[in-house]
Amino acid sequence: MTQLALVIDLNVCVGCHACVTSCKEWNTSGTAGSMADENPYDKDPTGTFFNRVQTYEVGEFPLTETVHFPKSCLHCEDPPCVPVCPTGASYKREEDGIVLVDYDKCIGCRYCSWACPYGAREIDEKQKVMKKCTLCVDRIYDEALPEEERKPACVLACPTSARLFGDVHDSESDISVTIREEGGYQLMPEWGTKPSNHYLPRRKTRMHIHDDELERADNPLNKEQRKPHGPIDAPTLDDSTSW
Amino acid sequence: MHPAFSVIFLTTLIGVGQGLFLALFTGQSYSAVKLLPAATSAEFYSIGGIIALVFLIGGLIASFFHLGHPERAWRAAAMWRTSWLSREVIALPTVMGLLFVYSLMHYFNWDMVLFTSAGGVELSLSLIVGILGMLATFALFLCTGMIYACLKFLQEWHSPLTVINYTLLGTASGFVLATAFATYTAPGLLKFFGIWSIVITLTALITRAASLIRNRNIKYKSSPQTAIGVRHKNVKQIAMGMMGGSVNTRDFNHHMSALFLKSIKWIFIVMVFIIPTILIWNGIDTADRSILFTAFIIQYIGLIAERWFFFAQANHPQNIYYQTV
16 A cells, blocks of 8 residues: 655754745645635735744754754544544545545535644635645646656655655655654654654764873883873974874 | 633533433433423424533533633544543533434434334434434533543542532523423423432532542542652741742642632532522422523533632642742
8 A cells, every 4th residue: 555655854953844835836836726814915815835844943042953843644544533523524645644625515614724733734815625635646647747747746846855755654665664763753753643654853963082092092102112202292393193 | 720711611511411410311212212291392402402402512612711722623623542542532422413413303303213122112213312412412512521620649639429410400400491491392391301410409409529538538549748759747948949930830739728719619519409408499489580590590600610619629739849938
């Protein structure tokens, strides 16, 4: 079975919102109709989005770190929003695991948005139906597009390649290997929703320099008492501390 | 959560209708087994049944205001295998249909005794319809309560107390209305319904207080740490990714002060439980119709406050993602 999903690398995301605008552009221009904006150029603008980039501060000043955190539908393997739908408009596709809403069946009761702990669903205030990330289902199978472009709009837009797209059930796929080897994790694991989208943690690259790397511990000259120079902290000609 | 008045009126109105029907049927079954004088008029059941039906229809109309596409509401019966909302959509018309038949049978006196037991207890056809109606009514209470109780991450709702409170509060308001209504057509049953109203109202006070205490001590499972998956005790949102707000900032918050929330709590405790109990106690002694109807109206307004509080108090974990603009 296939389960398409995204992997989002928090170590790389710079919080530029390119995925947000690209998502909105692709999905508002699609055959499913526009994603309504109310008062877009006026007081109190508001609108429907499938993807947001949020920013968090971790730590206590001055030891803080800024984490940019893109959030869209996680296409859970056990999606709590699907069984509560009274009409069957919300469904999870057998063939690729994408969670979708049939806009022609949705009655706009909002119950599925109550049943999503991640706040991934937004009602379209004009069309009065529930909408959510489709993983660009109208794009990833489009054979009119060159193969390398058959990916969600957000993935193509990301300038730092923080978003990866693939099948998490195929254990040899690029994203499965990444999840496995780079410590990919799921959001709010406490609810048992088994999100398909994974996040990669912040990973620090640190240089560890041990004393014996500065001063050679097994230097034979130590025993032979024939060191050409004085102690290690004494100045040398070329500032080398290779003794 | 944002308390939507459509849902508040839906749940409180159908609660009154269901409770009134349960009261009528309790009266009928008590007289069938001769615990009550059987002298009650057929009008009490038929007109009472129609009043209960009007409340149910009122609730149904209110529910349509909650929908983005009410014209597609018929589709909502499709997923009864998985969705409690779908089950409610089936249970509500079932109760209405049985209630309609029940009222007609009493109005036109279409009834017959199916069999008589050795003790002289008669099992009539209207009693059978009444039993079916009662089962459907309890099923409807269960569905309505489970719509909220089944959402496990809304921890304030995820408890059997939710279903128990929906059932008891609806039944209480129906019995209070039955007490007031009995002054017209069945004055002999006034005390019977009055005492039951007080008993059910006070039982509901105990279970509602239990849920208030439970919710005060709730430990939330989700936190900013689990929400973004970073292990540090200080995780603070500094931007939610938009400035204009969205459904996520409107639909999951009551946008009222903590003081307002607290005062609504005490208002509903006084209006749903304390004032009606005192008024009914006085009303059944004096058989004063206006006191009894006042008790019903005050309790119903209190129930609107109770339902508002029920929604406002629930804290959705998605709000963790929407803390700061």
